[in-house]
Amino acid sequence: MSIAGAGFTDVRSDFPLLAASPGLVYLDSAATSQKPRVVLDAVRDYYETANANPHRGAYKLSGAATDAYHGARRDIARFLGAADADTLIFTRGTTESLNLLATAWGLPHVHRGDRVVVTRLEHHANFVTWQQLARAVGAEFRICELTPDGRVDLDQLRALVTANTKVVAFGHVSNALGTINDVREIVKIAHALGAVAICDGAQGAPHLQVDFDALGVDAYAFSGHKMLGPMGIGGVIVRRQMLETMHPYQFGGDMIEFVFDGDSTWNVLPHKFEAGTPNVEGAVGLAAAARYLDALGMDAVRAHEVALTSYALEQLATIEGLHVYGPASAEARSGVVSFTLGDIHPHDLSTMLDVDGVCVRAGHHCAQPLMRALHVAATVRASFYVYNSTADVDALVASLRRAKVRFHAHVG
Protein backbone atom coordinates (compact mmCIF):
# COMPACT_ATOMS: atom_id res chain seq x y z
CA MET A 1 0.00 0.00 0.00
CA SER A 2 2.98 2.29 -0.09
CA ILE A 3 3.26 2.82 -3.83
CA ALA A 4 1.06 5.91 -3.82
CA GLY A 5 0.81 8.72 -1.39
CA ALA A 6 4.52 9.19 -0.89
CA GLY A 7 4.82 12.67 0.59
CA PHE A 8 1.04 13.19 0.29
CA THR A 9 0.00 11.34 3.43
CA ASP A 10 -1.15 14.46 5.30
CA VAL A 11 -2.81 16.21 2.37
CA ARG A 12 -6.32 15.01 3.25
CA SER A 13 -6.20 16.90 6.56
CA ASP A 14 -5.74 20.17 4.62
CA PHE A 15 -9.30 19.76 3.27
CA PRO A 16 -11.95 20.62 5.90
CA LEU A 17 -14.78 18.71 4.19
CA LEU A 18 -12.71 15.53 3.92
CA ALA A 19 -11.22 15.92 7.39
CA ALA A 20 -14.74 16.17 8.83
CA SER A 21 -15.89 13.00 7.05
CA PRO A 22 -13.36 10.23 7.68
CA GLY A 23 -15.56 7.62 5.94
CA LEU A 24 -16.02 9.64 2.77
CA VAL A 25 -14.30 8.24 -0.33
CA TYR A 26 -14.41 11.16 -2.75
CA LEU A 27 -13.64 9.93 -6.25
CA ASP A 28 -15.31 12.62 -8.35
CA SER A 29 -12.62 15.28 -8.64
CA ALA A 30 -12.99 15.35 -12.42
CA ALA A 31 -16.42 16.88 -11.73
CA THR A 32 -15.19 19.22 -9.01
CA SER A 33 -12.38 19.14 -6.49
CA GLN A 34 -12.57 19.65 -2.75
CA LYS A 35 -11.06 22.87 -1.37
CA PRO A 36 -8.10 23.18 0.97
CA ARG A 37 -8.34 25.42 4.03
CA VAL A 38 -5.90 27.95 2.49
CA VAL A 39 -8.38 28.64 -0.33
CA LEU A 40 -11.30 29.16 2.06
CA ASP A 41 -9.08 31.38 4.24
CA ALA A 42 -7.97 33.47 1.27
CA VAL A 43 -11.59 34.18 0.29
CA ARG A 44 -12.54 35.10 3.86
CA ASP A 45 -9.41 37.21 4.27
CA TYR A 46 -10.20 39.16 1.11
CA TYR A 47 -13.66 40.06 2.42
CA GLU A 48 -12.34 40.87 5.87
CA THR A 49 -9.47 43.10 4.75
CA ALA A 50 -9.72 44.29 1.14
CA ASN A 51 -13.32 44.19 -0.14
CA ALA A 52 -14.38 47.05 -2.42
CA ASN A 53 -15.19 47.35 -6.10
CA PRO A 54 -11.88 47.17 -7.97
CA HIS A 55 -10.97 49.79 -10.61
CA ARG A 56 -13.81 52.04 -9.44
CA GLY A 57 -12.83 54.04 -6.40
CA ALA A 58 -10.07 56.55 -5.82
CA TYR A 59 -9.90 55.48 -2.19
CA LYS A 60 -7.29 53.12 -0.73
CA LEU A 61 -9.66 50.21 -0.11
CA SER A 62 -10.66 50.05 -3.76
CA GLY A 63 -6.95 50.06 -4.55
CA ALA A 64 -6.49 47.08 -2.24
CA ALA A 65 -9.25 45.18 -4.07
CA THR A 66 -7.68 46.05 -7.41
CA ASP A 67 -4.30 44.84 -6.18
CA ALA A 68 -5.81 41.61 -4.85
CA TYR A 69 -7.52 40.96 -8.18
CA HIS A 70 -4.51 41.64 -10.40
CA GLY A 71 -2.11 39.97 -7.99
CA ALA A 72 -4.25 36.86 -8.36
CA ARG A 73 -4.10 37.19 -12.15
CA ARG A 74 -0.29 37.35 -12.04
CA ASP A 75 -0.05 34.32 -9.72
CA ILE A 76 -2.36 32.20 -11.86
CA ALA A 77 -0.68 33.25 -15.12
CA ARG A 78 2.70 32.34 -13.64
CA PHE A 79 1.33 28.98 -12.43
CA LEU A 80 0.14 28.22 -15.98
CA GLY A 81 3.36 29.37 -17.62
CA ALA A 82 2.12 32.58 -19.26
CA ALA A 83 4.64 35.43 -19.04
CA ASP A 84 2.10 38.00 -20.29
CA ALA A 85 -0.41 38.08 -17.40
CA ASP A 86 -2.69 40.56 -19.17
CA THR A 87 -3.54 37.87 -21.73
CA LEU A 88 -5.27 35.86 -18.99
CA ILE A 89 -8.97 36.70 -19.11
CA PHE A 90 -11.01 35.72 -16.08
CA THR A 91 -14.34 34.00 -16.78
CA ARG A 92 -16.78 31.82 -14.85
CA GLY A 93 -14.84 28.77 -16.02
CA THR A 94 -13.94 26.69 -19.04
CA THR A 95 -17.46 26.70 -20.48
CA GLU A 96 -17.64 30.48 -20.52
CA SER A 97 -14.06 30.69 -21.81
CA LEU A 98 -14.89 28.52 -24.81
CA ASN A 99 -18.08 30.44 -25.48
CA LEU A 100 -16.06 33.65 -25.30
CA LEU A 101 -13.63 32.33 -27.89
CA ALA A 102 -16.35 31.05 -30.22
CA THR A 103 -18.17 34.39 -30.02
CA ALA A 104 -15.43 37.01 -29.75
CA TRP A 105 -12.93 35.28 -32.04
CA GLY A 106 -15.08 32.76 -33.95
CA LEU A 107 -17.84 35.00 -35.26
CA PRO A 108 -15.51 37.56 -36.88
CA HIS A 109 -13.02 34.97 -38.19
CA VAL A 110 -14.94 31.85 -39.24
CA HIS A 111 -17.00 32.19 -42.39
CA ARG A 112 -19.20 30.19 -44.73
CA GLY A 113 -17.20 27.42 -46.38
CA ASP A 114 -14.53 27.35 -43.67
CA ARG A 115 -13.93 24.25 -41.63
CA VAL A 116 -14.05 23.77 -37.86
CA VAL A 117 -12.47 20.62 -36.40
CA VAL A 118 -13.03 19.05 -32.97
CA THR A 119 -12.35 15.53 -31.66
CA ARG A 120 -14.62 12.68 -30.57
CA LEU A 121 -13.27 13.05 -27.00
CA GLU A 122 -14.66 16.52 -26.37
CA HIS A 123 -16.78 17.59 -23.44
CA HIS A 124 -20.01 19.20 -24.65
CA ALA A 125 -18.56 22.62 -23.76
CA ASN A 126 -15.87 22.18 -26.42
CA PHE A 127 -18.15 20.39 -28.87
CA VAL A 128 -21.53 22.10 -28.95
CA THR A 129 -19.86 25.54 -28.84
CA TRP A 130 -18.03 24.93 -32.13
CA GLN A 131 -20.87 22.92 -33.66
CA GLN A 132 -23.20 25.86 -33.12
CA LEU A 133 -20.66 28.42 -34.36
CA ALA A 134 -20.29 26.36 -37.55
CA ARG A 135 -24.07 26.20 -37.95
CA ALA A 136 -24.43 29.93 -37.35
CA VAL A 137 -21.88 31.00 -39.98
CA GLY A 138 -22.36 28.12 -42.45
CA ALA A 139 -18.98 26.51 -41.83
CA GLU A 140 -18.30 22.79 -42.04
CA PHE A 141 -18.05 20.98 -38.67
CA ARG A 142 -15.80 17.90 -38.64
CA ILE A 143 -15.04 15.41 -35.87
CA CYS A 144 -11.70 13.64 -35.62
CA GLU A 145 -12.30 10.04 -34.53
CA LEU A 146 -10.29 8.01 -32.01
CA THR A 147 -7.97 5.03 -32.06
CA PRO A 148 -9.40 1.88 -30.41
CA ASP A 149 -7.68 2.73 -27.11
CA GLY A 150 -9.35 6.13 -26.92
CA ARG A 151 -6.69 8.49 -28.28
CA VAL A 152 -7.13 11.14 -30.95
CA ASP A 153 -6.28 9.57 -34.31
CA LEU A 154 -3.53 11.97 -35.38
CA ASP A 155 -3.36 10.54 -38.92
CA GLN A 156 -7.03 11.30 -39.40
CA LEU A 157 -6.50 14.75 -37.88
CA ARG A 158 -3.75 15.47 -40.43
CA ALA A 159 -6.20 14.59 -43.20
CA LEU A 160 -9.04 16.63 -41.67
CA VAL A 161 -7.08 19.83 -41.22
CA THR A 162 -7.23 21.48 -44.62
CA ALA A 163 -6.24 24.93 -45.86
CA ASN A 164 -9.76 26.24 -45.15
CA THR A 165 -9.68 24.97 -41.56
CA LYS A 166 -9.88 27.94 -39.21
CA VAL A 167 -9.82 26.22 -35.84
CA VAL A 168 -8.90 22.92 -34.21
CA ALA A 169 -10.51 22.68 -30.77
CA PHE A 170 -9.38 19.82 -28.53
CA GLY A 171 -9.10 18.85 -24.89
CA HIS A 172 -5.78 18.65 -23.09
CA VAL A 173 -7.14 15.68 -21.12
CA SER A 174 -10.42 13.81 -21.72
CA ASN A 175 -12.84 14.19 -18.81
CA ALA A 176 -14.56 10.93 -19.73
CA LEU A 177 -11.60 8.62 -20.44
CA GLY A 178 -8.63 10.44 -18.93
CA THR A 179 -6.69 10.31 -22.21
CA ILE A 180 -3.84 12.85 -22.27
CA ASN A 181 -3.62 14.34 -25.74
CA ASP A 182 -0.38 15.09 -27.54
CA VAL A 183 -0.89 18.85 -27.43
CA ARG A 184 2.32 19.78 -29.21
CA GLU A 185 1.59 17.44 -32.13
CA ILE A 186 -2.01 18.64 -32.47
CA VAL A 187 -0.78 22.26 -32.43
CA LYS A 188 1.77 21.40 -35.13
CA ILE A 189 -0.95 19.88 -37.33
CA ALA A 190 -3.24 22.89 -36.84
CA HIS A 191 -0.55 25.51 -37.38
CA ALA A 192 0.89 23.77 -40.45
CA LEU A 193 -2.16 24.96 -42.38
CA GLY A 194 -2.79 28.18 -40.51
CA ALA A 195 -5.58 26.99 -38.22
CA VAL A 196 -5.87 28.29 -34.68
CA ALA A 197 -5.33 25.67 -31.93
CA ILE A 198 -7.71 25.99 -28.98
CA CYS A 199 -7.18 23.78 -25.96
CA ASP A 200 -9.82 22.92 -23.35
CA GLY A 201 -7.63 22.61 -20.27
CA ALA A 202 -10.38 21.94 -17.71
CA GLN A 203 -8.89 18.50 -16.96
CA GLY A 204 -5.31 19.48 -17.78
CA ALA A 205 -4.51 22.44 -15.55
CA PRO A 206 -5.45 20.65 -12.29
CA HIS A 207 -3.27 17.61 -12.95
CA LEU A 208 -0.38 18.43 -15.29
CA GLN A 209 2.29 21.08 -15.35
CA VAL A 210 0.97 23.57 -17.92
CA ASP A 211 3.50 25.79 -19.67
CA PHE A 212 1.30 27.96 -21.86
CA ASP A 213 4.16 29.73 -23.60
CA ALA A 214 5.87 26.45 -24.49
CA LEU A 215 2.75 24.48 -25.46
CA GLY A 216 2.19 26.61 -28.53
CA VAL A 217 -1.61 26.63 -28.29
CA ASP A 218 -3.35 29.86 -29.24
CA ALA A 219 -5.78 29.66 -26.34
CA TYR A 220 -5.97 27.57 -23.16
CA ALA A 221 -9.21 27.49 -21.15
CA PHE A 222 -9.44 26.31 -17.54
CA SER A 223 -11.77 26.09 -14.53
CA GLY A 224 -10.81 27.04 -10.99
CA HIS A 225 -13.13 24.64 -9.19
CA LYS A 226 -11.47 21.55 -10.68
CA MET A 227 -8.05 22.69 -9.41
CA LEU A 228 -8.86 23.25 -5.73
CA GLY A 229 -10.21 26.77 -6.29
CA PRO A 230 -13.73 28.15 -5.81
CA MET A 231 -16.63 27.58 -8.19
CA GLY A 232 -17.52 30.39 -10.59
CA ILE A 233 -13.97 31.40 -11.48
CA GLY A 234 -11.74 30.26 -14.30
CA GLY A 235 -10.26 31.80 -17.35
CA VAL A 236 -8.61 31.59 -20.69
CA ILE A 237 -5.10 32.55 -21.72
CA VAL A 238 -4.98 33.75 -25.29
CA ARG A 239 -1.95 34.52 -27.44
CA ARG A 240 -1.77 38.34 -27.52
CA GLN A 241 -1.87 38.64 -31.32
CA MET A 242 -5.06 36.59 -31.40
CA LEU A 243 -6.58 38.47 -28.48
CA GLU A 244 -6.04 41.75 -30.27
CA THR A 245 -8.15 40.60 -33.22
CA MET A 246 -11.08 39.61 -31.02
CA HIS A 247 -14.28 41.59 -30.63
CA PRO A 248 -15.64 42.32 -27.15
CA TYR A 249 -17.59 39.41 -25.65
CA GLN A 250 -19.91 41.30 -23.32
CA PHE A 251 -20.57 45.00 -22.99
CA GLY A 252 -20.83 47.01 -19.80
CA GLY A 253 -18.77 48.64 -17.11
CA ASP A 254 -14.98 48.26 -16.97
CA MET A 255 -14.62 47.04 -20.56
CA ILE A 256 -15.16 50.46 -22.14
CA GLU A 257 -12.78 53.36 -22.66
CA PHE A 258 -15.11 56.14 -23.86
CA VAL A 259 -18.84 55.89 -24.43
CA PHE A 260 -20.24 58.36 -26.96
CA ASP A 261 -23.87 58.75 -27.94
CA GLY A 262 -23.41 56.82 -31.17
CA ASP A 263 -20.52 54.44 -30.47
CA SER A 264 -17.95 53.40 -27.86
CA THR A 265 -14.29 52.48 -27.62
CA TRP A 266 -12.79 49.63 -25.64
CA ASN A 267 -10.50 49.41 -22.65
CA VAL A 268 -7.06 47.78 -22.88
CA LEU A 269 -6.36 44.10 -22.19
CA PRO A 270 -7.47 42.29 -20.13
CA HIS A 271 -10.33 44.65 -19.22
CA LYS A 272 -11.81 44.68 -22.73
CA PHE A 273 -13.02 41.11 -22.10
CA GLU A 274 -14.12 41.51 -18.49
CA ALA A 275 -17.37 43.46 -18.41
CA GLY A 276 -18.97 44.23 -15.06
CA THR A 277 -17.77 43.83 -11.50
CA PRO A 278 -15.33 40.92 -11.50
CA ASN A 279 -15.29 37.84 -9.28
CA VAL A 280 -12.47 39.03 -7.02
CA GLU A 281 -13.07 36.46 -4.27
CA GLY A 282 -12.89 33.72 -6.90
CA ALA A 283 -9.65 35.04 -8.38
CA VAL A 284 -8.08 35.39 -4.93
CA GLY A 285 -9.22 31.89 -3.96
CA LEU A 286 -7.93 30.40 -7.20
CA ALA A 287 -4.55 32.09 -6.74
CA ALA A 288 -4.34 30.50 -3.28
CA ALA A 289 -5.14 27.12 -4.90
CA ALA A 290 -2.37 27.66 -7.47
CA ARG A 291 0.11 28.46 -4.69
CA TYR A 292 -1.00 25.35 -2.79
CA LEU A 293 -0.49 23.16 -5.89
CA ASP A 294 2.85 24.86 -6.51
CA ALA A 295 3.97 24.01 -2.99
CA LEU A 296 3.02 20.35 -3.51
CA GLY A 297 4.80 20.53 -6.88
CA MET A 298 2.96 19.61 -10.09
CA ASP A 299 5.52 16.89 -10.81
CA ALA A 300 4.74 15.32 -7.46
CA VAL A 301 0.99 15.71 -8.11
CA ARG A 302 1.40 13.90 -11.41
CA ALA A 303 3.56 11.15 -9.89
CA HIS A 304 0.96 10.64 -7.13
CA GLU A 305 -1.85 10.32 -9.69
CA VAL A 306 0.08 7.96 -11.96
CA ALA A 307 0.80 5.70 -8.99
CA LEU A 308 -2.84 5.77 -7.82
CA THR A 309 -4.24 5.24 -11.32
CA SER A 310 -1.91 2.41 -12.00
CA TYR A 311 -2.87 0.78 -8.68
CA ALA A 312 -6.56 1.31 -9.50
CA LEU A 313 -6.22 -0.21 -12.99
CA GLU A 314 -4.46 -3.21 -11.48
CA GLN A 315 -7.07 -3.72 -8.74
CA LEU A 316 -10.08 -3.15 -11.01
CA ALA A 317 -8.71 -5.76 -13.41
CA THR A 318 -9.22 -8.38 -10.67
CA ILE A 319 -13.02 -7.88 -10.81
CA GLU A 320 -14.50 -10.25 -13.34
CA GLY A 321 -16.78 -8.54 -15.86
CA LEU A 322 -15.36 -5.07 -15.26
CA HIS A 323 -14.44 -3.24 -18.45
CA VAL A 324 -12.20 -0.17 -18.39
CA TYR A 325 -12.41 2.36 -21.25
CA GLY A 326 -9.50 4.40 -22.57
CA PRO A 327 -5.73 3.93 -22.72
CA ALA A 328 -4.36 0.83 -20.98
CA SER A 329 -1.41 2.49 -19.27
CA ALA A 330 -1.59 4.95 -16.37
CA GLU A 331 1.08 7.09 -18.04
CA ALA A 332 -1.22 7.78 -21.00
CA ARG A 333 -4.08 9.03 -18.83
CA SER A 334 -4.75 11.39 -15.99
CA GLY A 335 -6.31 10.16 -12.75
CA VAL A 336 -9.56 9.18 -14.45
CA VAL A 337 -10.85 5.62 -14.76
CA SER A 338 -14.11 5.07 -16.64
CA PHE A 339 -15.67 1.62 -16.53
CA THR A 340 -18.74 -0.59 -16.68
CA LEU A 341 -19.38 -3.72 -14.62
CA GLY A 342 -21.16 -6.49 -16.50
CA ASP A 343 -24.80 -5.64 -17.14
CA ILE A 344 -25.19 -3.52 -14.00
CA HIS A 345 -26.37 -0.08 -15.01
CA PRO A 346 -23.92 2.67 -13.91
CA HIS A 347 -26.66 4.45 -11.94
CA ASP A 348 -27.44 1.33 -9.95
CA LEU A 349 -23.72 0.92 -9.27
CA SER A 350 -23.39 4.54 -8.22
CA THR A 351 -26.27 4.22 -5.74
CA MET A 352 -24.77 1.06 -4.25
CA LEU A 353 -21.32 2.68 -3.97
CA ASP A 354 -22.83 5.79 -2.41
CA VAL A 355 -24.25 3.74 0.45
CA ASP A 356 -20.64 2.73 1.21
CA GLY A 357 -19.58 6.39 1.14
CA VAL A 358 -17.92 6.06 -2.28
CA CYS A 359 -18.70 9.07 -4.52
CA VAL A 360 -18.31 8.37 -8.23
CA ARG A 361 -19.89 9.86 -11.31
CA ALA A 362 -22.28 7.76 -13.35
CA GLY A 363 -23.59 8.99 -16.66
CA HIS A 364 -22.47 10.29 -20.01
CA HIS A 365 -19.94 12.74 -18.51
CA CYS A 366 -21.15 15.56 -20.80
CA ALA A 367 -19.68 13.62 -23.72
CA GLN A 368 -22.65 12.10 -25.55
CA PRO A 369 -20.86 11.94 -28.94
CA LEU A 370 -18.08 9.89 -27.27
CA MET A 371 -20.56 7.60 -25.47
CA ARG A 372 -22.28 6.86 -28.79
CA ALA A 373 -18.95 5.91 -30.34
CA LEU A 374 -18.20 3.61 -27.40
CA HIS A 375 -21.72 2.09 -27.75
CA VAL A 376 -22.57 2.72 -24.10
CA ALA A 377 -25.30 4.92 -22.63
CA ALA A 378 -23.26 5.62 -19.53
CA THR A 379 -20.18 4.58 -17.59
CA VAL A 380 -19.02 4.85 -14.01
CA ARG A 381 -16.10 7.22 -13.57
CA ALA A 382 -13.71 7.29 -10.64
CA SER A 383 -11.30 10.22 -10.62
CA PHE A 384 -8.41 10.90 -8.28
CA TYR A 385 -6.65 13.94 -6.93
CA VAL A 386 -4.05 14.94 -4.39
CA TYR A 387 -6.12 13.94 -1.34
CA ASN A 388 -6.85 10.39 -2.52
CA SER A 389 -4.90 7.34 -1.43
CA THR A 390 -4.70 3.64 -2.18
CA ALA A 391 -7.14 3.17 0.73
CA ASP A 392 -9.75 5.00 -1.40
CA VAL A 393 -9.06 2.63 -4.30
CA ASP A 394 -9.41 -0.33 -1.94
CA ALA A 395 -12.75 1.02 -0.70
CA LEU A 396 -13.95 1.42 -4.30
CA VAL A 397 -12.94 -2.11 -5.24
CA ALA A 398 -14.50 -3.64 -2.10
CA SER A 399 -17.73 -1.74 -2.70
CA LEU A 400 -17.84 -2.85 -6.36
CA ARG A 401 -17.44 -6.47 -5.25
CA ARG A 402 -20.35 -6.09 -2.79
CA ALA A 403 -22.49 -4.48 -5.50
CA LYS A 404 -21.78 -7.33 -7.85
CA VAL A 405 -22.81 -9.92 -5.28
CA ARG A 406 -25.98 -7.99 -4.45
CA PHE A 407 -26.98 -7.62 -8.05
CA HIS A 408 -26.48 -11.20 -9.00
CA ALA A 409 -27.46 -12.92 -5.76
CA HIS A 410 -31.19 -13.01 -6.40
CA VAL A 411 -31.32 -14.10 -10.00
CA GLY A 412 -31.17 -17.63 -11.19
Added chain:
Amino acid sequence: MSAELDELYQSIILDHNRRPRNYRVMDDASAHAEGKNPLCGDQLTIWLKLEGDQISDVSFQGSGCAISKASASLMTAAIKGKTRGEAEQIFTTFHGVVTGAHPEGAESLGSLKALGGVSRFPLRVKCASLAWHAMHAALGQHGAADTPDAAAAPVSTE
Protein backbone atom coordinates in the same frame (compact mmCIF):
# COMPACT_ATOMS: atom_id res chain seq x y z
CA MET B 1 -25.08 -5.45 3.57
CA SER B 2 -27.04 -2.28 3.93
CA ALA B 3 -30.71 -2.50 4.90
CA GLU B 4 -31.71 0.42 2.68
CA LEU B 5 -30.05 -1.24 -0.33
CA ASP B 6 -31.81 -4.51 0.57
CA GLU B 7 -35.06 -2.61 0.43
CA LEU B 8 -34.23 -0.81 -2.83
CA TYR B 9 -32.92 -3.80 -4.73
CA GLN B 10 -35.42 -6.43 -3.59
CA SER B 11 -35.37 -9.70 -5.47
CA ILE B 12 -38.61 -8.80 -7.30
CA ILE B 13 -36.93 -5.63 -8.63
CA LEU B 14 -33.83 -7.50 -9.77
CA ASP B 15 -36.02 -10.18 -11.33
CA HIS B 16 -38.10 -7.67 -13.32
CA ASN B 17 -34.90 -5.93 -14.40
CA ARG B 18 -33.43 -9.17 -15.61
CA ARG B 19 -36.64 -10.55 -17.14
CA PRO B 20 -38.91 -7.59 -17.87
CA ARG B 21 -42.59 -8.50 -18.51
CA ASN B 22 -44.51 -7.26 -21.55
CA TYR B 23 -41.19 -6.27 -23.10
CA ARG B 24 -42.08 -5.94 -26.76
CA VAL B 25 -43.07 -3.55 -29.50
CA MET B 26 -46.84 -3.39 -30.00
CA ASP B 27 -47.75 -3.08 -33.66
CA ASP B 28 -51.45 -2.43 -33.16
CA ALA B 29 -51.16 0.05 -30.28
CA SER B 30 -53.71 2.83 -29.80
CA ALA B 31 -51.09 5.18 -28.39
CA HIS B 32 -47.45 5.26 -27.44
CA ALA B 33 -45.05 7.66 -25.79
CA GLU B 34 -41.35 7.85 -25.19
CA GLY B 35 -39.81 8.58 -21.80
CA LYS B 36 -36.28 9.94 -21.64
CA ASN B 37 -33.86 10.81 -18.95
CA PRO B 38 -31.11 12.63 -20.86
CA LEU B 39 -28.78 12.82 -17.88
CA CYS B 40 -28.75 9.04 -17.46
CA GLY B 41 -29.22 8.15 -21.09
CA ASP B 42 -32.31 6.18 -20.09
CA GLN B 43 -34.89 5.83 -22.78
CA LEU B 44 -38.04 3.74 -23.02
CA THR B 45 -41.23 3.58 -25.03
CA ILE B 46 -44.65 2.63 -23.66
CA TRP B 47 -47.38 1.25 -25.94
CA LEU B 48 -51.04 1.12 -24.95
CA LYS B 49 -54.01 -0.57 -26.56
CA LEU B 50 -57.33 0.90 -25.52
CA GLU B 51 -60.74 -0.64 -25.95
CA GLY B 52 -63.17 2.06 -25.02
CA ASP B 53 -62.03 3.26 -21.65
CA GLN B 54 -60.09 0.11 -20.87
CA ILE B 55 -56.37 -0.56 -21.28
CA SER B 56 -56.58 -3.99 -22.89
CA ASP B 57 -52.84 -4.31 -23.50
CA VAL B 58 -49.65 -2.50 -22.54
CA SER B 59 -46.01 -3.09 -23.39
CA PHE B 60 -42.64 -1.36 -23.26
CA GLN B 61 -39.10 -1.46 -24.57
CA GLY B 62 -35.96 0.50 -23.89
CA SER B 63 -32.84 0.74 -21.85
CA GLY B 64 -32.26 2.03 -18.39
CA CYS B 65 -31.21 1.23 -14.86
CA ALA B 66 -32.73 -1.59 -12.81
CA ILE B 67 -35.13 0.79 -11.08
CA SER B 68 -36.55 2.32 -14.26
CA LYS B 69 -36.82 -1.02 -16.03
CA ALA B 70 -38.37 -2.88 -13.11
CA SER B 71 -40.79 -0.03 -12.56
CA ALA B 72 -41.86 -0.14 -16.22
CA SER B 73 -42.26 -3.90 -16.10
CA LEU B 74 -44.29 -3.84 -12.87
CA MET B 75 -46.37 -0.98 -14.24
CA THR B 76 -47.42 -2.97 -17.30
CA ALA B 77 -48.67 -5.77 -15.06
CA ALA B 78 -50.44 -3.32 -12.75
CA ILE B 79 -52.40 -1.34 -15.33
CA LYS B 80 -53.33 -4.04 -17.82
CA GLY B 81 -57.11 -4.43 -17.81
CA LYS B 82 -57.63 -1.24 -15.83
CA THR B 83 -59.60 1.79 -16.99
CA ARG B 84 -57.77 5.01 -17.80
CA GLY B 85 -59.01 6.56 -14.58
CA GLU B 86 -57.84 3.57 -12.56
CA ALA B 87 -54.39 3.65 -14.22
CA GLU B 88 -53.99 7.34 -13.45
CA GLN B 89 -55.10 6.70 -9.85
CA ILE B 90 -52.45 3.97 -9.46
CA PHE B 91 -49.84 6.43 -10.80
CA THR B 92 -50.89 9.04 -8.24
CA THR B 93 -50.69 6.52 -5.39
CA PHE B 94 -47.38 5.13 -6.69
CA HIS B 95 -45.90 8.62 -6.97
CA GLY B 96 -46.90 9.38 -3.38
CA VAL B 97 -45.15 6.21 -2.23
CA VAL B 98 -41.86 6.58 -4.15
CA THR B 99 -41.49 10.25 -3.20
CA GLY B 100 -42.27 9.41 0.41
CA ALA B 101 -45.10 11.97 0.46
CA HIS B 102 -47.81 9.32 1.06
CA PRO B 103 -46.15 6.09 2.18
CA GLU B 104 -49.52 4.78 3.43
CA GLY B 105 -50.55 4.22 -0.19
CA ALA B 106 -48.13 1.27 -0.45
CA GLU B 107 -50.64 -1.23 0.92
CA SER B 108 -52.95 -0.80 -2.07
CA LEU B 109 -50.17 -1.17 -4.64
CA GLY B 110 -49.67 -4.97 -4.66
CA SER B 111 -46.33 -5.94 -6.25
CA LEU B 112 -45.59 -2.30 -7.01
CA LYS B 113 -44.99 -1.62 -3.35
CA ALA B 114 -41.58 -3.28 -3.85
CA LEU B 115 -40.52 0.08 -5.29
CA GLY B 116 -41.26 1.82 -1.99
CA GLY B 117 -37.56 1.60 -1.12
CA VAL B 118 -36.95 4.33 -3.69
CA SER B 119 -38.28 6.91 -1.23
CA ARG B 120 -35.02 6.54 0.72
CA PHE B 121 -33.09 7.53 -2.42
CA PRO B 122 -34.52 10.87 -3.61
CA LEU B 123 -32.07 10.94 -6.55
CA ARG B 124 -33.67 7.77 -7.95
CA VAL B 125 -37.32 8.90 -7.91
CA LYS B 126 -36.94 10.05 -11.51
CA CYS B 127 -35.87 6.53 -12.51
CA ALA B 128 -38.88 4.93 -10.85
CA SER B 129 -41.36 7.37 -12.37
CA LEU B 130 -40.04 7.52 -15.96
CA ALA B 131 -42.35 4.82 -17.40
CA TRP B 132 -45.33 6.25 -15.56
CA HIS B 133 -44.88 9.72 -17.01
CA ALA B 134 -44.66 8.15 -20.47
CA MET B 135 -47.84 6.13 -19.80
CA HIS B 136 -49.58 9.29 -18.64
CA ALA B 137 -48.47 11.13 -21.79
CA ALA B 138 -49.67 8.30 -24.04
CA LEU B 139 -53.10 8.28 -22.35
CA GLY B 140 -53.39 12.05 -22.71
CA GLN B 141 -52.44 11.91 -26.35
CA HIS B 142 -54.98 9.22 -27.09
CA GLY B 143 -57.71 11.34 -25.57
CA ALA B 144 -56.70 14.34 -27.63
CA ALA B 145 -56.19 12.80 -31.04
CA ASP B 146 -58.36 10.51 -33.11
CA THR B 147 -55.61 8.62 -34.91
CA PRO B 148 -55.03 4.84 -34.85
CA ASP B 149 -51.72 5.17 -32.95
CA ALA B 150 -51.30 8.58 -31.46
CA ALA B 151 -47.72 9.40 -30.57
CA ALA B 152 -47.34 11.71 -27.62
CA ALA B 153 -44.44 14.14 -27.34
CA PRO B 154 -41.54 12.53 -25.45
CA VAL B 155 -41.53 13.13 -21.73
CA SER B 156 -38.46 13.72 -19.65
CA THR B 157 -37.86 13.25 -15.96
CA GLU B 158 -34.74 15.38 -15.97
